[in-house]
Amino acid sequence: MSVISVIEAVRKTIFMEMKRDKKIFILGEDVASRGGVFLATDGLLEEFGDQRVIDTPLAESSICGVAIGAAVNGMRPIAEIQFADFVWPAINQIVGEASKIRYGTFGKKKCPITIRIPYGGGVRGGLYHSQSIEVLFAHTPGLKVIAPATPYDAAGLLRSSIRNDDPVVFLEHKKTYRLVKGEVPDNDYSIPLGKAEVKKVGNDITVITYGLMLHYVLQAAEECKHFGINVEVLDLRCLRPIDSETIVQSVNKTGRALIVQEDTRAISVSSEVAAIIAEDCFFDLDAPIKRLTPIEIPPMPFSPIQEAEYMPSKIKIVKSIRELLEI
Amino acid sequence: MSVISVIEAVRKTIFMEMKRDKKIFILGEDVASRGGVFLATDGLLEEFGDQRVIDTPLAESSICGVAIGAAVNGMRPIAEIQFADFVWPAINQIVGEASKIRYGTFGKKKCPITIRIPYGGGVRGGLYHSQSIEVLFAHTPGLKVIAPATPYDAAGLLRSSIRNDDPVVFLEHKKTYRLVKGEVPDNDYSIPLGKAEVKKVGNDITVITYGLMLHYVLQAAEECKHFGINVEVLDLRCLRPIDSETIVQSVNKTGRALIVQEDTRAISVSSEVAAIIAEDCFFDLDAPIKRLTPIEIPPMPFSPIQEAEYMPSKIKIVKSIRELLEI
Amino acid sequence: MEKIRLREIYKTALISRALDERIWMLNRQGRAAIAASGQGHEISQLGCVEALDSSRDHFLIYYRQFTLMLALGTTPEEQLRNFLAKEGDIMSGARQFPLHGSHPRVDLFSFSNVVATQLPQAVGVALADKMNDKDSVTIVFFGDGAASQGDCHEAMNFASIHDLPVIFFCENNGYAISVPLEKQMNVDNISSRSSAYNIPGIQVDGTDFFSIYETTKEAVDRAKKGLGPTIIESKVERLLPHTTDDDHTKYRSASDIEHMIERDPIPIFENQLIDLGVINKKDIELMKKEVISIVNISTDKVEKEAFPSLDNMLLHSDLN
């Protein structure tokens, strides 16, 4: 057990998995001698050589297309998209192709690829290094979409993703990379895909979130104690499939739900969570289901003060919780 | 006023608009001498010549990228994507670029493109000629997304789309093309973007839908009369922005909501509509918000019986309505 | 090549043509939903397959490769089942358009309808082989239309950097649906891409079985020697409209259609074989009769078969 950051958890897990299974290889931009622009693959070239750590041309569609081909032919590629904002050229290969290979071949072919994508904002990235891009992936049957918030979850879920036989979109929040540290076992534990986790038990309200926002929500929950509010905090962790069971159980208990997300609101993960609650918790709900999200503008201005205003914050979360409880 | 099909309404509107404004031109695969694979641009080459009706190479990213460049330089292109399933290569240009041009240049540049996309199933298209692809577009700030269901709406909304200064994704349901006929005025009326419409007034329940499903819902509403159920039918028509005002007004009146959609459920238009209702109609709701959608498999099998089973149908809609009213 | 082998190949051509015609007819009768015909591409596909090894190599194909599928061992019944969406369809279990999916016996993969996506995928298949020191060759097929997609560029570029054992085989029939070559590109040959990637680009007459065979063989040898990819461009004719939904008289001139019919590759191959003494007029007549009976029997059988059951719709999905 050691205390490490999210980025270290990612790197270490890839390292351990590559040691374990020769079928795993990495491809992406700057993943080799540069070790990735966030250093998620630092040192891997030295350890595994340039046959298993491949610097590709700057062309995301082929990064994913090549990964798909290799996967169908028995390998287990880990593709890195350098920033989420640059995954759009690869949508055709991921959403159009990878997601349908098992279904479309009637199970004769499988496509075990893990696509790692640093996403999210709060890092002065402006419109093109801040985007949350989960919606389309999490909508698409045939994909799995993971969005861990802690080093423990990052390592455990990445391990499961790499070992999973379906294509997995693995979203790493850039701002958590170095900011968030935590204990990670040294063994090769794994966390099943598709399970949310209650990160703090409470009775008065359930706040559902994922990614960077989890940390702000936990801070807000702490602060809410001063107002006598006992918040239950639920971390989705997986965006496809969404663990409706855990959501429903929690909201049926607390009777109130707030969903906090960094992505814009219209047709988003928060919409689905609200829809699940509205359908399955109706008779136990004591208040409208509220969502705290940024406004509907392209995410997010380069201007530091505008960027800060754009994002949900601890203060805004506390305010929303208090409004919902009328406290 | 004449009774015409959806495809004729589309063709006629493009024709009239191109007559009116020389800045409008068409580009896409097979749009010229072939007149489009659905004949939406039939006869336009003869009328407007090959400078304004351009057959492009088979390359969707450049179709949209070139349209963007021409739009930024003063033109008003109408780009045709042959089938929705093939729009993925162009996502980078549409979602990554076009949507952010006005915001990202602080209003100095605008991007008035209309991207026409035949979508949807029920036409024996199998996995790759049946997809509903609205989610990502309708999620993206800076885009407008239109999905008419009738010839009247198709013409009126297409006209507004072409005249709009922002990028518009205009979704035409393939199955409505020839199936659905209706009266269309001969003048150049238009319908404002962003407004839903109550297509049938009722008191007992609001069924919210769009596209092909509208017609099945209207049939179901008719049948529900036999059970003494008076259904209100709301056609979204625009998926971005979603007209929450009309939704809320209707559901506050009826107290019950069913959302019917052809797209798969998780993180979809139906999720957002449910979330809006759950937030804004809570105190007037008499029952859980229900959704009727296909199951979470890639849309949709080529097998005729499986395809039929996959889609929501009049029978399933009636069943859902009755369940919700416990009648 | 042995005479007996050439006779077999000729017979496959005949079966392919007859079956393809039958399927087109089934569509016209409302019994098959859609068909893309391979007529005109037959001999190119047969010559090419002959240079490969179906037990070793990988085939990433597209929808116009009806003949190739037969040449690799798909049976007429299986092809019909595919078009009629019957239970047990070998490619996709009646989930996908005809000819799409993967094959249970050969590594034949025609995954999606999205034009050109197979190109980078093929490069990945070859990359995996190289990593595992396998000496398989990956061949990926595409039309002239597909050559315009960004994925085509990215795939050729990637393959060349890593000297991968992959053959880019373009069946250039001069049209992407209705769009003629001159509106797709400002060069006469797709093989002229070769200098952009520093790989050989060879153009060959797709009606000449022996040229196609030789050209493919050389590319296979190059690939196996570790010399990297080759682009082959086979000039063929699309004898029928794009699919059963299309009418090519709308966009092809009468003289274009006439010229195209002269390049029907089956009579050309037939004459070559007659000249070589492989077959004679009488053989041909007998074989054509046999072929018709194969097609008839297969059609009757498959038409009587059941459609897949509703619940197998869930198999191999997230729900299963």
Place this chain on the structure above:
Amino acid sequence: MEKIRLREIYKTALISRALDERIWMLNRQGRAAIAASGQGHEISQLGCVEALDSSRDHFLIYYRQFTLMLALGTTPEEQLRNFLAKEGDIMSGARQFPLHGSHPRVDLFSFSNVVATQLPQAVGVALADKMNDKDSVTIVFFGDGAASQGDCHEAMNFASIHDLPVIFFCENNGYAISVPLEKQMNVDNISSRSSAYNIPGIQVDGTDFFSIYETTKEAVDRAKKGLGPTIIESKVERLLPHTTDDDHTKYRSASDIEHMIERDPIPIFENQLIDLGVINKKDIELMKKEVISIVNISTDKVEKEAFPSLDNMLLHSDLN
């Protein structure tokens, strides 16, 4: 070219270099969030711009074109405002990364950070001009990295089919962040793409002002005569790491870095001008002093300026 003009151009080079260094320093001091430096690309950009007409032509640029922006009339203050995200930033109103957005006075468009998207967009800009019988030229800039994207292929192909007045100008600095050319492609020159599209592809030494100028001029003439696009590949050096976030000693060898420094284009241009009698050592000294003072004054001014207000965040969005 007139001597007085060459002096002006030299001065722009000096301002660019000094300002670029200052911004890098501001980043190191935590006052600018990020910077991509144009150092090493200056002379290429100046030679190129000189052959164009900023009142007529369209410039679709990318983030490494700091000098080009100055040459087209952006002021040092405006550039600083851009990097420091201050109120009134001319490009994007402090919404985008520095250097992105569009320009209020010149048709200079650097819309997004997504590499290569500008290439088909530029083709569309040129297409609109052609439709409207304008005799403007569209020039689009990109790096060697961008040349691998599918969009690069699609753009060149489209432009060639329609003989559009567009110049594809590649600033090839041998690296896409850390990835060297030989891992990006298996050819030595991006200009070798030309035969794939049947358009001229010219390679030129990006440290030689006069060659760049002449080459661009010829491409402009071709475009204006309706002869279609040209690919120009300018070989330059990226003197600093990719951005302020990068450390290139991790992936560049000492000898590579040494060689690169020898190709710093400003001393090369300086010597050319001295040889031509345009400037002398003393001029240089004086000009360098003047430049430093311009940079100092601008920095002081802009640093005191306000950040944009919160509510202008909504301007030009769906909410406004």
